[in-house]
Each structure stands twice: as C-alpha cells, then as structure tokens.
Amino acid sequence: MNSRNVKRIDTTLGELIAAASEVAFEYSDNERDAYLLARLALIEMLKKASHPLYVEDDIFNTATRNTYLH
Numbered sequence: 001m002n003s004r005n006v007k008r009i010d011t012t013l014g015e016l017i018a019a020a021s022e023v024a025f026e027y028s029d030n031e032r033d034a035y036l037l038a039r040l041a042l043i044e045m046l047k048k049a050s051h052p053l054y055v056e057d058d059i060f061n062t063a064t065r066n067t068y069l070h
Helices: 013-027 031-049 055-060
Strands: none
C-alpha cells in the first residue's frame, strides 16, 4: 500500500472531463478560453494522479509494479 496519506476519489475519465469543462466554462469569457482552461486543469490533475514511470523497472518487472492511475 502507499505510504502517502492520499484522498482517493473513484470517478470515470468522462466524469472528470465533464466536471473540468463545467467549471472552466463558468470562469471563462469565451469558449476558446474555457477549452484551454479545462485542458490545462485535466493535464495537471492527471500528472499529479499518476505514479512516476521507471522505464527500466517496468520493462523487466511488469508484473510487480502498478503504473495505473489511482
């Protein structure tokens, strides 16, 4: 188990995109800015939600390391 104390939220990618888009459209002046804001928010969320990728370890020990989003 992870030693970090992290809050986990179970959701689908579609729900995450919809929520980011909804908030982005509330705070943007136009459609273009809203899409850019939603995109940036999603990129940051996914970066922070993923585990670091250790290429050499993953190549040789694929069954021992979990690289999925949590």
